Amino acid sequence: MSKQDDFRESFFEECEELLEAMHDGFDRMAQDLEDSETMHAIFRAVHSIKGGAGAFGLNDLVAFAHHFETALDKVRSGSVKANDELLELFRKCGDHLSDLVAAARNGEGEVEGTEALRESLNETIGEDTSKEVEMPDFEPVTLQLDMDIAPVAESSGFEIEFSADPELFTSANEPVLLFQALERLGKLEVEADLEAVPHLSELVSSVCAIRWKLTLDTDASESDVRETFDFVEDTCQLEVRRVGDEETSVPEELPTLGLPSLSDVTPAAEAQEETKAPAAPPAEPKKEPKKAPSAEKSEQRKPAGTIRVDLEKVDKLINLVGELVIKEAMLSQSIAEFDPPSESDVSVGLDNLKQLASEIQEGVMAIRAQPVKPMFQRMSRIVREAASATGKRVKFVTKGEYTEVDKTVIERLVDPLTHMIRNAIDHGLEKPDEREANGKDGQGTVTLEAAHRSGRVMIDISDDGGGINRDRVRQIAIDKGLVSESADLAPTEIDNLLFLPGFSSKAEVSELSGRGVGLDVARSEIQGLGGRVSIQSKPGEGTIFSISLPLTLAVLEGMVIKVADQTMVVPISTIQETLQPNPEDIHTIGSSGRILHNRNSFVPIIDLGSFFGFRHTPESPEDHVLLLVESDNNQRYALIADEIQDQRQVVIKSLETNYQQISGVAAATILGDGRIALIIDPDNIIKDSGSASPGDFPIHMAG
Amino acid sequence: MSLREKLNVMVVDDMSVSRGLIIQGLEEIGIKNIEYSTDGESAFKKLAAKPVHLVISDYNMPGADGLQLLAGLRQYGATQRIGFILITGTADPAVIEKGNQLGMNNYIKKPFSAEQLKGCIERVVGPL
Numbered sequence: 128m129s130k131q132d133d134f135r136e137s138f139f140e141e142c143e144e145l146l147e148a149m150h151d152g153f154d155r156m157a158q159d160l161e162d163s164e165t166m167h168a169i170f171r172a173v174h175s176i177k178g179g180a181g182a183f184g185l186n187d188l189v190a191f192a193h194h195f196e197t198a199l200d201k202v203r204s205g206s207v208k209a210n211d212e213l214l215e216l217f218r219k220c221g222d223h224l225s226d227l228v229a230a231a232r233n234g235e236g237e238v239e240g241t242e243a244l245r246e247s248l249n250e251t252i253g254e255d256t257s258k259e260v261e262m263p264d265f266e267p268v269t270l271q272l273d274m275d276i277a278p279v280a281e282s283s284g285f286e287i288e289f290s291a292d293p294e295l296f297t298s299a300n301e302p303v304l305l306f307q308a309l310e311r312l313g314k315l316e317v318e319a320d321l322e323a324v325p326h327l328s329e330l331v332s333s334v335c336a337i338r339w340k341l342t343l344d345t346d347a348s349e350s351d352v353r354e355t356f357d358f359v360e361d362t363c364q365l366e367v368r369r370v371g372d373e374e375t376s377v378p379e380e381l382p383t384l385g386l387p388s389l390s391d392v393t394p395a396a397e398a399q400e401e402t403k404a405p406a407a408p409p410a411e412p413k414k415e416p417k418k419a420p421s422a423e424k425s426e427q428r429k430p431a432g433t434i435r436v437d438l439e440k441v442d443k444l445i446n447l448v449g450e451l452v453i454k455e456a457m458l459s460q461s462i463a464e465f466d467p468p469s470e471s472d473v474s475v476g477l478d479n480l481k482q483l484a485s486e487i488q489e490g491v492m493a494i495r496a497q498p499v500k501p502m503f504q505r506m507s508r509i510v511r512e513a514a515s516a517t518g519k520r521v522k523f524v525t526k527g528e529y530t531e532v533d534k535t536v537i538e539r540l541v542d543p544l545t546h547m548i549r550n551a552i553d554h555g556l557e558k559p560d561e562r563e564a565n566g567k568d569g570q571g572t573v574t575l576e577a578a579h580r581s582g583r584v585m586i587d588i589s590d591d592g593g594g595i596n597r598d599r600v601r602q603i604a605i606d607k608g609l610v611s612e613s614a615d616l617a618p619t620e621i622d623n624l625l626f627l628p629g630f631s632s633k634a635e636v637s638e639l640s641g642r643g644v645g646l647d648v649a650r651s652e653i654q655g656l657g658g659r660v661s662i663q664s665k666p667g668e669g670t671i672f673s674i675s676l677p678l679t680l681a682v683l684e685g686m687v688i689k690v691a692d693q694t695m696v697v698p699i700s701t702i703q704e705t706l707q708p709n710p711e712d713i714h715t716i717g718s719s720g721r722i723l724h725n726r727n728s729f730v731p732i733i734d735l736g737s738f739f740g741f742r743h744t745p746e747s748p749e750d751h752v753l754l755l756v757e758s759d760n761n762q763r764y765a766l767i768a769d770e771i772q773d774q775r776q777v778v779i780k781s782l783e784t785n786y787q788q789i790s791g792v793a794a795a796t797i798l799g800d801g802r803i804a805l806i807i808d809p810d811n812i813i814k815d816s817g818s819a820s821p822g823d824f825p826i827h828m829a830g
Numbered sequence: 831m832s833l834r835e836k837l838n839v840m841v842v843d844d845m846s847v848s849r850g851l852i853i854q855g856l857e858e859i860g861i862k863n864i865e866y867s868t869d870g871e872s873a874f875k876k877l878a879a880k881p882v883h884l885v886i887s888d889y890n891m892p893g894a895d896g897l898q899l900l901a902g903l904r905q906y907g908a909t910q911r912i913g914f915i916l917i918t919g920t921a922d923p924a925v926i927e928k929g930n931q932l933g934m935n936n937y938i939k940k941p942f943s944a945e946q947l948k949g950c951i952e953r954v955v956g957p958l
Contacts, residue, residue, distance in 0.1 A: 134854070138847040167892075174890050175845050178919040181941035182851050196920070265926055267936035267953040270884070270913040 138179045139232045140435065143501065145172040146225050150504045153218050160210065166203040169217075173199060176224065185231045187241070188224075194245055195220045198252040207252055216251060220244055222508050284313070284370040285352050287341040293333045295362040302339065308355045313345025342370070438534070441494050445681050448484075448491045449778035452682075455484045456799030485776075492679045496531035499577045499586075502541060503528050506575055509545050513552040520559055520570040521552055530577035532584050533679045536656050540586070540676075543649035547588050547672050548573060550646065555590035555670050565667070567591070583700075584678060589671040595664040597621045604630065622662040626650045654810060656680065657698065675700075685777045685806060687798070688754070688768040691741035694804040695768075696777050696796055697754060701809045703763065704755040705771060713748055723753060723765045730755065733816045734767040735807070738791060756809040764813050779806065790815045834860045834958040841866040842873040842887035842899060843917070848940070852886060852917070855944040859951070859958060870894030874902045877909045884913040884935075884955060889925060897925065900932045913954050917942075 152169035155162065177192035199217070201207040223244050230238045287309075291302055309315050320338040324330075343352065349367055356365050459477050467473045503525045514521040532540075556562075556571035563569050576587045597618060604610045604624045616624075624630060628647040650660050658676040677683065677700070685696035686705075704725075712724040713732070723730045732753070736742040753765040777796035782789065793808035839861055843849035849866055856864050865882065867873035871894050877885065885903065889896035896916050903909040916929050916937040926937060938950040952958055 134847055134850050137850070141845060141847050171890055171892060174919055175848070178888075178890070178940045179845065179847050181919070182848065184941075193920075265930060265937065267950075268933070269956070270935055270954050271911075 135183055137435065138183060139228065141179065142176055142228045145176050146228065147501055147504060148172045149221050153214065153221060156214055170196060170199045170203050188227045188231050191227055191241055192224060194248055195224060198248045201252050213251060216247055218511060220248065284342065284344040286368045286370055287343060288366040289341065290338040290364045291335045292362045295359050296335065298362060300359050305355060306341065309341065309343055312347040312351060313343055316342040445491050448488050449681060452484050452488055452778055453797045455480055457801055460799040492681060495533050497534050497537060498529045498531055499537060500528040502537050503575055505541065506544060506548055509548050510552065510573055513549045517553055519552060519556050521556065522570050522572045524572060524574040526574065526576040527578045530579060530584060535680055536676055539652065539656055543652045546649040551588055551590040555592035557593050584676045586674040587671055589669060591669040594666040594668055594670055595622055600624055622664055681779055682776050683779050683806065685775065686771060687773040687775065687804065689770040689772060690768050691736040693741060694798065694802060696804050696806040697809065698806065699774065701756045702754050703757050706753050708748055708753050710749045721748065725755065730763045730765045732765045732767060733812060738812055738816055758810050758813045766809065833955065835862050837861055837884060837955060838863040838882035839884045839886060840873060840877065840882045842870065842885060844868050844891045848888065855947045858944040859948045870899035873899055877903060877912065878906055881909050881912055884915065886915045886917065889916055889918040897928055897932060900929065900934055904933050915950060915954060
């Protein structure tokens with residue numbers, strides 16, 4: 128039973144791959160509707176899903192896949208011509224198929240829309256008639272089995288070497304009779320080897336010194352040959368060899384020699400090609416140059432050999448490697464206390480160990496990394512749905528699909544990305560007539576691009592729409608009481624208003640992106656992953672949302688600081704600058720508020736010690752270190768720390784499983800000396816420290 | 831040794847799940863010597879070097895499909911006499927017809943139970 132479950136699980140995993148192949152096929156079809164190889168690939172994918180689903184009794188899935196496959200087959204066989212409309216329908220069917228697979232996987236019941244799609248398929252392609260077809264009579268052909276399948280050489284025959292022990296004769300057997308029996312199997316040649324026969328004077332009459340070499344040309348199997356010698360088996364030396372054994376023992380050569388390739392000998396394939404060729408002869412030469420760039424563009428990659436591993440095992444390994452790194456750090460720290468000479472074996476060995484540990488760590492992390500491609504494909508569906516809901520024409524472009532990102536990050540990115548893409552289509556792109564009036568192509572473009580940049584993953588969602596209408600955004604924010612009317616906001620500050628909770632820029636809540644979750648939710652989800660979002664927008668040219676994410680959720684580059692005798696780690700990605708302030712740069716506001724004058728702007732100061740409750744009165748910043756951090760809404764804050772100790776990679780240990788989420792604390796880590804340090808979450812600290820939210824924040828950039 | 835212990839079978843299917851299911855079925859029947867290939871081309875190469883008694887191949891595969899494999903096997907001396915069972919999802923009359931011409935020994939339609947698979951094999955090689 129559990130084996131069946133295993134298969135079931137791998138079936139669904141295989142389905143994911145097949146669906147990916149199918150969507151890929153649609154993308155290729157969009158470029159070349161005529162390419163029969165593409166149609167074959169799509170058909171195969173759907174067919175394989177159907178086949179597997181049948182084995183598991185997933186009837187809804189089988190029924191729809193069958194219908195879909197029938198339609199695909201009609202296009203494949205050329206009885207229906209492919210066009211853009213049909214491709215659109217196929218894409219919808221593909222989406223639906225994905226839904227059905229997901230529903231089957233989760234054991235959910237019916238999925239809406241099957242009937243509607245089925246009808247549209249019938250309309251465009253015609254009724255499914257394949258069911259009524261009677262199967263031709265087929266009489267199974269019984270096989271004459273040859274149980275010894277030593278390689279069946281074409282010149283089937285045997286070479287037999289035989290010599291008899293004295294006992295053979297004493298048990299009343301006679302070689303001649305054996306040879307006669309062999310002769311009944313085929314054509315036999317016998318050669319007596321007399322070399323070992325001694326001189327007459329030395330001859331022992333009971334010993335048979337003659338050896339025989341026999342060549343038997345026969346269709347019989349080796350066992351038939353050996354059977355002849357059944358009775359004398361123990362009393363003779365027998366060697367039976369197939370003629371041509373030597374050749375067959377070189378298996379690599381044979382297929383290529385006798386038969387260069389399978390496809391060369393199959394008339395079926397040739398016939399197919401032949402019928403296609405005259406239909407579109409001028410298309411042939413064109414195809415090649417056309418194909419090459421598209422293959423390059425989509426970064427076609429042959430999947431290397433893979434194994435499926437339980438995620439738990441990988442996570443356990445990651446955890447253990449994390450421990451290894453910590454232990455290594457502890458070891459180097461305690462060895463450093465002995466202060467060995469830097470050239471000593473211990474130091475060198477330790478350095479090697481350190482490097483090895485970090486390489487292992489990287490390698491293990493890479494196991495969890497996956498290409499973003501499947502997620503991007505899901506997004507292409509979102510684009511299609513959003514486009515049809517808004518009546519806009521959208522071209523969806525993806526780049527860097529093979530950028531690898533931690534699996535968990537990918538999974539958790541789906542929701543925010545979905546939202547941002549809907550947003551780009553709904554709010555970013557203009558209506559087709561408006562676009563054309565502005566001299567743009569009526570079809571808008573939304574680009575999703577992933578890339579690795581300096582140890583982080585960047586995902587950009589860009590549109591070529593009208594850009595952010597800043598006047599309107601500002602007005603909405605004022606109307607909703609998010610900013611004061613008098614606030615003087617820089618363009619980037621206005622853009623960032625979009626991320627404020629409760630901001631929705633469309634006058635009427637649109638069905639699509641106005642689903643109660645705003646960009647603020649999308650952003651906080653990304654922050655939850657250690658990521659950041661920024662906006663760039665140019666009026667008339669479009670908007671880019673850039674998401675920057677850490678490569679992994681398991682380690683973090685952090686700055687180790689001391690605050691009120693506590694060791695803490697600040698994620699380096701949040702720190703912009705560290706400085707020892709001049710007293711004249713510190714200004715006091717109100718009773719206890721202080722700000723720092725830095726780079727022509729004023730930055731509020733927060734004391735980490737008092738935030739965490741380690742000390743009561745906020746320390747005076749003059750004799751401390753200030754860490755300048757940037758919050759999500761591009762506001763800068765200065766955090767007071769007592770001392771900066773180190774900058775290093777730390778292994779993240781989640782606290783949430785044992786404690787609840789603690790304000791201002793992201794996680795914990797174990798340092799080299801075995802002490803536990805909290806990894807702080809500056810954004811959270813800023814929010815909870817009671818510092819002004821940007822809306823009514825009184826100070827704005829002076830320059 | 832009974833036939834099912836002696837019978838050498840090669841399973842050809844590109845999809846690991848359906849391949850797994852076929853192999854599972856064969857094991858359930860009690861067939862001991864099972865090899866597999868993931869595509870027609872490599873199956874053909876292996877078979878030409880070392881034939882088996884029976885090939886159980888999927889029809890729908892990328893590259894060479896099941897019938898192309900069958901055609902290849904029948905044209906090459908060492909593999910001519912290998913038994914061939916085709917597995918098909920849609921029992922398309924044209925496919926069966928073609929298989930018949932090429933000398934297919936039997937076919938089975940997906941999905942099938944181990945029992946059905948056994949029946950299908952027995953009609954080719956006799957009682958297992």
